[in-house]
Amino acid sequence: MFTATAEGGDAQRTVARVWHVTLDRLADTPLAGQLLRQLAWYAPDDIPRDLLAGTADEPDVLAALGRLAAYSMINLTGDAIGVHRLVQAVTRTPDPNDPHRRPDDVTAARDTAANTLITALSRHHHASVASWRMYRLAVPHAQALLDHTTSGHETPTTFLLLNNLGVYFEAQGDVKTAITHLTRAVQGLGDLLGPDHVDTMKSRNNLANAFESAGDLGRAVPLYEATLADRERVLGPDDPSTLMSRNNLASAYVSAGDLWRAIPLLEAVLSDYERVLGPDHPDVLTSRNNLAYAYRVVGDLGRAIPLFEAVRSDCERVLGPDHPSTLMSRNNLAGAYVSAGDLGRAIPLYEATLADRERVLGPDHPSTLMSRNNLAHAYQAMGDLGRAVPLFEAVRSDCERVLGPDHPDTLLLRNNLASAYRAVGDLGRAIPLFEAALSDYERVLGPDHPTTLMSRNNLASAYRAVGDLGRAVPLYEATLTGCERVLGPDHPTTKVVRSGLQATIRTDG
Numbered sequence: 001m002f003t004a005t006a007e008g009g010d011a012q013r014t015v016a017r018v019w020h021v022t023l024d025r026l027a028d029t030p031l032a033g034q035l036l037r038q039l040a041w042y043a044p045d046d047i048p049r050d051l052l053a054g055t056a057d058e059p060d061v062l063a064a065l066g067r068l069a070a071y072s073m074i075n076l077t078g079d080a081i082g083v084h085r086l087v088q089a090v091t092r093t094p095d096p097n098d099p100h101r102r103p104d105d106v107t108a109a110r111d112t113a114a115n116t117l118i119t120a121l122s123r124h125h126h127a128s129v130a131s132w133r134m135y136r137l138a139v140p141h142a143q144a145l146l147d148h149t150t151s152g153h154e155t156p157t158t159f160l161l162l163n164n165l166g167v168y169f170e171a172q173g174d175v176k177t178a179i180t181h182l183t184r185a186v187q188g189l190g191d192l193l194g195p196d197h198v199d200t201m202k203s204r205n206n207l208a209n210a211f212e213s214a215g216d217l218g219r220a221v222p223l224y225e226a227t228l229a230d231r232e233r234v235l236g237p238d239d240p241s242t243l244m245s246r247n248n249l250a251s252a253y254v255s256a257g258d259l260w261r262a263i264p265l266l267e268a269v270l271s272d273y274e275r276v277l278g279p280d281h282p283d284v285l286t287s288r289n290n291l292a293y294a295y296r297v298v299g300d301l302g303r304a305i306p307l308f309e310a311v312r313s314d315c316e317r318v319l320g321p322d323h324p325s326t327l328m329s330r331n332n333l334a335g336a337y338v339s340a341g342d343l344g345r346a347i348p349l350y351e352a353t354l355a356d357r358e359r360v361l362g363p364d365h366p367s368t369l370m371s372r373n374n375l376a377h378a379y380q381a382m383g384d385l386g387r388a389v390p391l392f393e394a395v396r397s398d399c400e401r402v403l404g405p406d407h408p409d410t411l412l413l414r415n416n417l418a419s420a421y422r423a424v425g426d427l428g429r430a431i432p433l434f435e436a437a438l439s440d441y442e443r444v445l446g447p448d449h450p451t452t453l454m455s456r457n458n459l460a461s462a463y464r465a466v467g468d469l470g471r472a473v474p475l476y477e478a479t480l481t482g483c484e485r486v487l488g489p490d491h492p493t494t495k496v497v498r499s500g501l502q503a504t505i506r507t508d509g
Contacts, residue, residue, distance in 0.1 A: 019090050022071045023100040031056055031064040033100055036073060037109030038116070039083050040091035041148055042141035047081040050134070051116050051141065092148060110149065114157040117142050121164050135168050156199070159188035163203045166210065173366035173403045175214040182207040196234045198241070201227055205245060208252070215408040215445040217256045224249040238276050240283065243269055247287050254294050257450040257487040263298065266291040280318045282325065285311060289329055292336070299492055301340050308333040322360045324367065327353055331371060334378070343382045350375040364402045366409060369395055373413055376420070385424045392417040406444050408451070411437060415455055418462075427466050434459040448486045450493060453479055457497045464504045476501035 026032045035055065039047060052061050065081070068074045075082045092110070094103035117138055142161055149158060166181035186207050189200040204227045211220035228245040235242050246269040253262035270291055273284045288311045295304035312333050315326040330353045337346035354371040361368050372395045379388035396413040403410050414437040421430035438459050441452040456479040463472035480501055483494040 019073075019087060020098065020100065022073060026067055026071065029064055029067050031060055032068050032073075034105075034109070035061070035064050036068060036083070036087075036091055037101075037106060038113045039074065039081060040088040041110050041113035041145045042083075042088075043144040044085045044088060045080075045082050046137070047083070047141060048120075048134075048137050049079050049081060051113075051120055051138070052081075053116075054119065055112070055116070110145070111155060111157065113145055114155065114161055117145065118157055118160055118164065121161075121168075139165065139168070154188055154192075156189060156192050159185045159192070159203070160199060162188070163199070163206060166203075167206050170206070170210045170213055173407065173409070175210055175407065176404075178210040179207070179214065182210050196230060198235070201231055201234070202241070204230075205241075205248065209248065212248075212252050212255060213408070215449060215451070217252060217449065218446065221249070221252050221256060224252050238272065240277065243273050243276065243287075244283060247273070247283070247290060250294075251290050254290070254297060255450070257491055257493065259294060259298050259491065260488070263291070263294050266294055280314065282319065285315055285318065285325060285329075288314075289325075289332060293332060296332075296336050296339055297492070299339075301336060305333070305336045305340060308336050322356065324361065327357055327360065328367065330356075331367075331374060335374060338374075338378050338381055343378060347375070347378050347382065350378050364398065366403065369399055369402065370409060372398075373409075373416060377416060380420055380423055385420065389417075389420045389424060392420045406440065408445065411440050411444060412451070414440070415458060419458060422462055422465065427462060431459070431462050431466070434462050448482060450487060453483050453486065453497070454493055456482075457493070457500060460497075460504075461500055464500070464507070469504060469507065472504050473501070476504055 023033050023036075035052060038052070038055070042051070049065075052065075055061055056064075065074065065076060069076050073083070073087060091101070092106055093101065094106040095101040096103060120134065121138060142165055146158065146162065162181045163185040166178045166185060169175075169181065170178035182203060185203040186200065189197065189203050193200050195201075204223060208220045208223040208227060211217070211223065224245065228242070228249050231239065231242040231245050246265060250262045250265035250269060253259070253265065266287070270284070270287045273281070273287045277284055288307060292304050292307035292311060295301070295307065308329065312326070312329040315323065315329045319326050330349060334346045334349040334353060337343070337349065350371065354368070354375055357365065357368040357371050372391060376388045376391035376395065379385070379391065392413065396410070396417050399407065399410040399413045414433060418430045418433035418437060421427070421433065434455070438452070438455045441449065441455045445452050456475060460472045460475040460479060463469070463475065476497060480494070480497045483491065483497050487494050
């Protein structure tokens with residue numbers, strides 16, 4: 001049932017003897033043994049004392065910790081607790097002949113350790129900046145507990161912990177770790193609780209989110225669709241979780257370029273959200289933002305910009321100026337201004353949003369990195385390549401360092417940097433970077449992903465710019481065929497590719 005640690009080594013036998021004698025002396029403080037068994041499931045260093053909150057009355061917890069420290073079973077430093085690895089190994093190894101390590105007591109301690117982590121993290125929403133410190137402190141202890149729990153003997157709490165960690169990692173840009181944790185959570189919760197349990201459906205929604213963040217729309221969209229169908233059947237159409245599933249599915253349709261399914265769905269779910277939750281609920285604000293973004297993508301700036309402006313105002317009023325959703329709404333409004341050619345309003349708003357994201361989220365947060373990318377793009381649109389190119393180069397380097405070379409945001413930065421090189425006339429650097437970006441897009445996202453199709457268009461355009469029409473025309477033709485098949489003949493990207501092909505053919509005579 002547990003990851004066994006044999007007591008065959010001399011050091012461990014010595015620790016076990018000392019451990020047993022010490023706990024015999026602490027028998028008048030049974031809470032000491034209980035806490036030590038709980039602490040044994042965490043990482044050995046920097047265990048937050050908050051993880052023991054609620055275990056017993058605070059004075060009793062402090063007294064028990066004091067006695068454990070007095071006997072050198074633990075060490076106390078400020079708000080943190082440390083336990084030697086050998087002490088932990090002995091403590092979590094069940095022994096039916098040892099009253100301090102009865103199997104049932106060891107199992108109960110593991111469950112308490114998991115429940116305490118769940119409770120601590122549940123008090124801190126993963127999207128709240130204030131929560132990130134607690135998550136960062138808790139992650140190594142959650143991982144240690146998961147590592148020490150043998151496969152096949154997990155509990156629902158174990159998988160809920162995996163779900164919470166997966167959501168946190170996805171929000172921090174670590175999509176590979178997120179997908180690994182959430183896949184285990186979905187499988188485990190489905191096996192233990194059943195596919196229709198609310199926690200199972202929640203973890204499936206979160207896994208679909210992680211797939212979408214990784215650019216894997218081929219797995220994200222079907223999983224969103226299946227989760228929505230199950231939530232409508234089990235919870236009903238007006239349950240907030242069902243509404244969230246509809247919103248998430250519609251947003252994934254936008255990412256997939258299926259705007260003609262996305263926009264009616266976003267409009268319908270926004271109406272239902274406002275009816276069920278009221279106009280100021282955070283989920284309603286998110287839904288309105290998503291609809292405005294879809295309008296922007298389809299080119300309907302007459303509806304996108306007023307809606308973005310209203311969402312920005314409402315987010316500031318309801319959530320406050322520094323909330324991540326407020327910062328996102330300001331970023332999205334600036335992007336709409338760029339689309340409208342209103343760089344006089346876009347650039348100051350991008351610059352202010354970047355400064356706030358650096359202050360609130362930190363310089364390496366994925367949203368901060370994208371703010372820098374967006375500002376560089378606006379500089380390029382204004383013709384200020386002297387600021388655009390160095391900024392793109394710096395952000396590309398930081399994305400590779402923070403997110404990894406294959407993260408969708410990193411791939412986007414490579415493509416954008418290539419576009420900036422092209423704009424400055426440096427096609428000798430632009431074309432190899434476009435070629436590398438396209439190769440990576442095809443490998444990571446697949447040949448039919450909307451972003452891959454745009455990357456192929458960009459490379460064809462660069463070939464045209466250097467007069468290499470022999471490569472430009474076939475690539476344009478193949479890209480147009482893919483766009484018409486995947487996105488439809490009237491999608492904005494399809495129109496851009498068609499226009500580029502027609503211009504290239506005219507050039508070719």
